[in-house]
Amino acid sequence: MRERARIAFRSGEEAVSFSGYYHNLLQELDREFGVKIKFTGEFLIIYSSNSFPPDLEIFLKDLVELKRRKDILLTKEEIRTAVQYIKQGEYNKLRGTFSEIILISPKGKRIKPKTPGQRKYIELIRKKDMVFCIGPAGSGKTYLAVASALSYFLEKRVDRIILTKPVVEAGEKLGFLPGTFLEKVDPHFRPLYDALYDFMSVERVNRLIENNIIEIAPLAYMRGRTLNDSFIILDEGQNTTNSQMKMFLTRLGFNSKVVITGDITQMDIPNPRDSGLITAINILSEIEGVGIVKLEKEDIVRHSLVQKIVEAYEKIEEKKNKS
Numbered sequence: 001m002r003e004r005a006r007i008a009f010r011s012g013e014e015a016v017s018f019s020g021y022y023h024n025l026l027q028e029l030d031r032e033f034g035v036k037i038k039f040t041g042e043f044l045i046i047y048s049s050n051s052f053p054p055d056l057e058i059f060l061k062d063l064v065e066l067k068r069r070k071d072i073l074l075t076k077e078e079i080r081t082a083v084q085y086i087k088q089g090e091y092n093k094l095r096g097t098f099s100e101i102i103l104i105s106p107k108g109k110r111i112k113p114k115t116p117g118q119r120k121y122i123e124l125i126r127k128k129d130m131v132f133c134i135g136p137a138g139s140g141k142t143y144l145a146v147a148s149a150l151s152y153f154l155e156k157r158v159d160r161i162i163l164t165k166p167v168v169e170a171g172e173k174l175g176f177l178p179g180t181f182l183e184k185v186d187p188h189f190r191p192l193y194d195a196l197y198d199f200m201s202v203e204r205v206n207r208l209i210e211n212n213i214i215e216i217a218p219l220a221y222m223r224g225r226t227l228n229d230s231f232i233i234l235d236e237g238q239n240t241t242n243s244q245m246k247m248f249l250t251r252l253g254f255n256s257k258v259v260i261t262g263d264i265t266q267m268d269i270p271n272p273r274d275s276g277l278i279t280a281i282n283i284l285s286e287i288e289g290v291g292i293v294k295l296e297k298e299d300i301v302r303h304s305l306v307q308k309i310v311e312a313y314e315k316i317e318e319k320k321n322k323s
Contacts, residue, residue: 001035002047003045003046003047004047004051004052005045005046006043007044007045007060008042008043009043009044009064010042010068011042012041012042014042014067015041017067018039018044019044022073023039025076026079028076028079028083029060029079029083032083032087033048033052034050035052036048037060044060044064053086053087055089055092058091059082062098070099074098077301078098081094081115082094093116094116096119097112097113097114097116097119098112099112100112100119102144102147103148103150103151103199105198105199105200113140113144114140114301115298115299115301117139117293117294117299118144118299118301121140121141121295122144124293125144125145125257127291128290128291129252129257129258129290130249130252130258130259130260130284130289130291131291131292132237132260132261132262132280132290132291132293133260133262133292133294133295134238134262134293134294135261135295136263136295136296137266137300138300138306138307138310139295139299139300140295140299140301141261141262142191142192142235142261145261146163146195146233147195147199148259149161150196150200153213153231158231158255158256159230160213160215161214161232161233162215162217162222162227162230163215164218164232164233164248165189165218165234165235166236166237166240166244167188167219167220188218191235192216192235193205193216196214222247222251225251226253227251227252227253227256228253228254228255228256229255230256230257231257231259232258233258233261235261236261236262236263237260237262237276237277237280238262238264238266238267238269238275238278239262239269239275240275240276241276242276242279243276244276245260245277245280248260260280264277265317297310297314
């Protein structure tokens with residue numbers, strides 16, 4: 001192997017700080033591209049017997065600049081995502097996502113989009129008053145919406161956060177479950193609680209809920225209300241009827257923002273053709289102030305198996321449609 005490229009650090013201290021974090025993580029690049037990345041003194045040097053994608057050197061320079069200018073360090077998952085884009089020659093599409101921070105949790109965790117599709121989603125939330133996001137499980141639809149809502153609240157751009165979803169009896173009859181109606185539907189809202197707890201302490205989330213600053217309630221509880229100064233999220237929008245979706249969308253008040261998420265491949269309503277989400281997307285797409293984004297399996301950021309599972313089920317659906 002011979003030296004192919006070198007990237008200079010500004011000091012030995014910077015080199016030590018960078019290599020201390022990335023030394024093991026960059027071995028992923030060694031394996032994927034047949035190179036050897038070494039830290040020598042104040043340089044990061046790429047050795048290789050053959051040529052490698054030009055985007056690899058650009059990516060390494062980006063890593064240095066992100067650490068230097070914004071103290072941002074990429075995770076193992078983010079590096080793996082970058083590898084895929086570098087291999088496809090599309091790294092330039094991914095570059096801006098690394099520094100797009102939505103929220104910093106009390107534990108110092110930086111919440112940010114991890115794919116170009118997720119970045120477009122966040123940009124639409126910032127630009128539009130109403131955003132529809134459809135995509136497969138694990139693509140960050142709900143997670144990024146909740147992060148954005150908390151960011152708006154902490155920046156005092158809204159006074160409260162409202163999280164809602166239609167309650168569909170998927171496989172269980174609520175009437176046979178113990179407790180009041182709200183106690184029965186509480187498990188349906190666990191994904192929303194999980195997202196909140198990932199961004200804030202349990203104590204603070206519960207305190208905000210007790211003070212009605214964060215409201216989590218079934219969609220039916222939105223009827224007759226006007227929601228001003230609020231960030232409102234409708235989750236599982238694919239399970240709304242047309243009348244439910246119309247009712248919800250017309251709750252929008254002044255200085256409020258609405259995000260509707262859903263996965264049109266996972267419908268629990270009796271007739272999927274009557275999905276309020278699909279109808280709304282079809283008839284509202286040309287209205288100014290409304291944004292629509294579709295996330296794909298490439299945007300899945302859960303365990304790598306999740307993407308493979310989604311692809312497997314897609315193949316089954318394709319076969320059904322052809323037959």
